Amino acid sequence: MGVSHISNRSGRQPRRWSRRGILAALGAVPTAALAGCGSSTDAPAATDGKGTTASAGAVTTKRATIAVTPASGTRKAEFTSPVEVTVTDGTLASVTVTGNDGSALPGSYNDARTKWTSAKNPYSGTKYTVTAKAKGAAEETVTTFTTRSPGATFVGYFTPEADSTSGVGMPVSVVFTHAVKDRAAVQKAITVTAEPAVEVVGHWFSDTRLDFRPQTYWAAGTKITLSLRLKDVEGSDGLYGVQSKDVTFHIGREQISTVDLAAKEMTVERDGRAIATYPVSGGSSQHTTWSGIMVISERFQQTRMESSTVGLGDEYDISDVPHAQRLTTSGTFVHGNYWASTSVFGHQNTSHGCVGLHDAKGANDSSVAGYKFYESSMLGDVVIVKNSGEKTVEPSNGLNGWNLSWADWKAGSAL
Numbered sequence: 001m002g003v004s005h006i007s008n009r010s011g012r013q014p015r016r017w018s019r020r021g022i023l024a025a026l027g028a029v030p031t032a033a034l035a036g037c038g039s040s041t042d043a044p045a046a047t048d049g050k051g052t053t054a055s056a057g058a059v060t061t062k063r064a065t066i067a068v069t070p071a072s073g074t075r076k077a078e079f080t081s082p083v084e085v086t087v088t089d090g091t092l093a094s095v096t097v098t099g100n101d102g103s104a105l106p107g108s109y110n111d112a113r114t115k116w117t118s119a120k121n122p123y124s125g126t127k128y129t130v131t132a133k134a135k136g137a138a139e140e141t142v143t144t145f146t147t148r149s150p151g152a153t154f155v156g157y158f159t160p161e162a163d164s165t166s167g168v169g170m171p172v173s174v175v176f177t178h179a180v181k182d183r184a185a186v187q188k189a190i191t192v193t194a195e196p197a198v199e200v201v202g203h204w205f206s207d208t209r210l211d212f213r214p215q216t217y218w219a220a221g222t223k224i225t226l227s228l229r230l231k232d233v234e235g236s237d238g239l240y241g242v243q244s245k246d247v248t249f250h251i252g253r254e255q256i257s258t259v260d261l262a263a264k265e266m267t268v269e270r271d272g273r274a275i276a277t278y279p280v281s282g283g284s285s286q287h288t289t290w291s292g293i294m295v296i297s298e299r300f301q302q303t304r305m306e307s308s309t310v311g312l313g314d315e316y317d318i319s320d321v322p323h324a325q326r327l328t329t330s331g332t333f334v335h336g337n338y339w340a341s342t343s344v345f346g347h348q349n350t351s352h353g354c355v356g357l358h359d360a361k362g363a364n365d366s367s368v369a370g371y372k373f374y375e376s377s378m379l380g381d382v383v384i385v386k387n388s389g390e391k392t393v394e395p396s397n398g399l400n401g402w403n404l405s406w407a408d409w410k411a412g413s414a415l
Helices: 019-025 031-035 183-188 369-376 406-411
Strands: 065-069 084-088 092-099 107-109 115-118 127-134 141-146 152-154 156-159 172-176 190-195 201-206 209-213 223-229 234-236 239-241 244-251 255-260 265-270 273-281 292-295 298-306 317-326 333-337 355-358 382-386
Touching (some): 065 127, 084 092, 084 127, 092 107, 092 115, 156 223, 172 223, 183 190, 183 201, 183 209, 183 234, 190 209, 201 406, 273 369, 317 369, 333 369, 355 369
Parallel strands (some): 152 239, 255 382
Antiparallel strands (some): 065 084, 107 115, 156 172, 172 209, 190 223, 201 209, 223 244, 234 239, 255 265, 273 355, 292 382, 298 317, 317 333
């Protein structure tokens, strides 16, 4: 059957509409209407305000930044403040600070883990490497700095000598090369511990001398450790310590000798048992011997003694005094005497203040009292003098702090 054509009044053929034509005709329809329920991927692009195009919903992540104090490359950094490591836009995963001597500075983080602070200050004159890493970071941050050296320094010379064995009366005495103003800071940096354990307290005799002792004599066989942590401790304005070391001493047997100058004899006790009694001659009425508790601080098989060194002019000068053992800094000794008659010992006090025992010239006669007592003694042994007619020796005159009560001793501590 044929297809009829409908014509309009003008007689023209009807327009054929293509799909493109339909869309063009609908050009006024909003884009959103065409989008319908399309996904967000169909959304238009956005910019960051700087002309950079970014997809909608993207998040910009900042990179963590680590900072170290002292700053990297510092050559004369202060050693009086701790090391600090901080991070912005992140948290710290790890921090290590090591010196060029291989030592490490311990430290801790704050609660947010955005800051690390060393537990103590860095040492002077030391190069440090700081290695820090932020959580999630691919690389570590590594910096270095060097602390300055102090201008003025001090050290402490100690008695007894390291690894030595002494008698039960030996204190630990530290003498400083410069006067100390901040006694508390210096004393805090020095500790003395004992095995078996006993309370040990420091006592300042002056700005340059600090002694340590327990309440009573050390127990025989005690091991003593002196810990010096004086490095970079400011003892006085601008004056810093340099020592950081541990030293050990040992206490031997207990020997306590009592000199009774009324009876003019000395009794020697070893571990609580009397082992010898010797006749002696002490100081005369014009030159009395100090009384009190004294500790042997030096020993000489032979030594020269001159009266001029103790303020007695030219009364004597003996070049070979045998078996001399120092009891005071001022010049009191217990020593052998070969120039006095044997009848003097045990009967008369004729010396210039020392305690004398019969001895032989040359210090080689093992049969005499001076030789025997010397051979039985050691540094740190206790010698107690009584009935001398003289007052008690000053505790600072030699190693004689035992003449202070425990309360008075502790009162001299700076801590």
